[in-house]
Amino acid sequence: MATDRRDTRLFSQLFYRSRGSEPEEYAKWYFNNLIWQDTTWMGVETYKSPCDMWNYQEILTQLQPSLIIEFGTAFGGSALFWANVMRQIGRPFKVLSVDISHSLLRPEARRDPDVEFVKSSSAAPEVAERIKQLRKEYPGKVWAILDSDHSMDHVLAEMKLLRPVLTAGDYLVVEDSLLNGHPVAPEWGPGPYEAIKAYEKEFPNDYTHDTAREYKFGWSFSPYGFLVRN
Known part of the structure; x- marks a missing residue:
């Protein structure tokens, strides 16, 4: 029997009181124990958070993009995930996955x-040109995710490369902004989180933060990194 969500929330609060630190502590546990390295889609490694992956499929279903841009292929598990979700949505689409090396790419994904x-640097001009071509072939919204080199300079270069090719309503996720103490790996050095801050300082009106999505599951590999193009 269906129950009112307010009733179940009140019921749970009678037995548990949040201290507010649970999401951060779980993020540290998940990251530091390398659970993300054992997270797969259809047997292929994804190196992501299941909470994020669930969130992403909800975004894709709502956005209904025609083109998905992935910077950082690795094994190809996440590229398979995007394609599987998009086939269920049932509209024409293409996934463009870019990586400087295909040495890890699984045959199941390649097929x-x-x-x-x-195979290219994700900050190369020819990548931007290919995206422009695909936008013509697959008109509609774009969903892009940055998950390659996690240094601040590289992520900033990726964001600037995408600036002229993304349009209003397109969605951008900057992954692994939890590095450099946000809240994991404080020794990392400037990374994706700092790249977002640097980009916003230069282009303050480009994106709106989708904070509802960012906080939906309490934690994310992409804090401050769920962005909607204005």
Whole structure:
């Protein structure tokens, strides 16, 4: 029997009182124990958080993009995930996955007919040109995710490369902004989080933060990194 969400929330509060630190502590536990390295989609490594992956499929279902841009292929598990979700949505689409090396790319991912794997730096001008071509072939919204080199300079270069090719309503996720003490790996040095801050200082009106999505599951590999193009 269906129950009112307010009733179940009140019931749970009678038995548990949050201290507010649980999401951060869980993020540290998940990251530091390398659980993300054992997280797979259809048997192929994704190196992501299951909470984020669930959130991403909800965003894709709502956004209904025609083109997905992934910077950082690795094993190809996440590229498979995007393609599987998009086929369920049922509209024409393409996944463009870019990585400087394909040495880790699994054959199962490489065979997917809806994914185009490109071996290149994700900050190379030819990548921007390919995105422009695909936008013409697959008109509609774009969903982009940055998950390659996590240094601040590289992520900032990726964001600037995407600036002229993303349009109003497109969605950008900057992953692994939890590095450099946000809240994990405080010794990392300036990374994705700092890249977002630097980009916003230069282009303050480009994006709106989707904070509801960011905080939906309490924690994310992408704090401050759920962005909607204005």
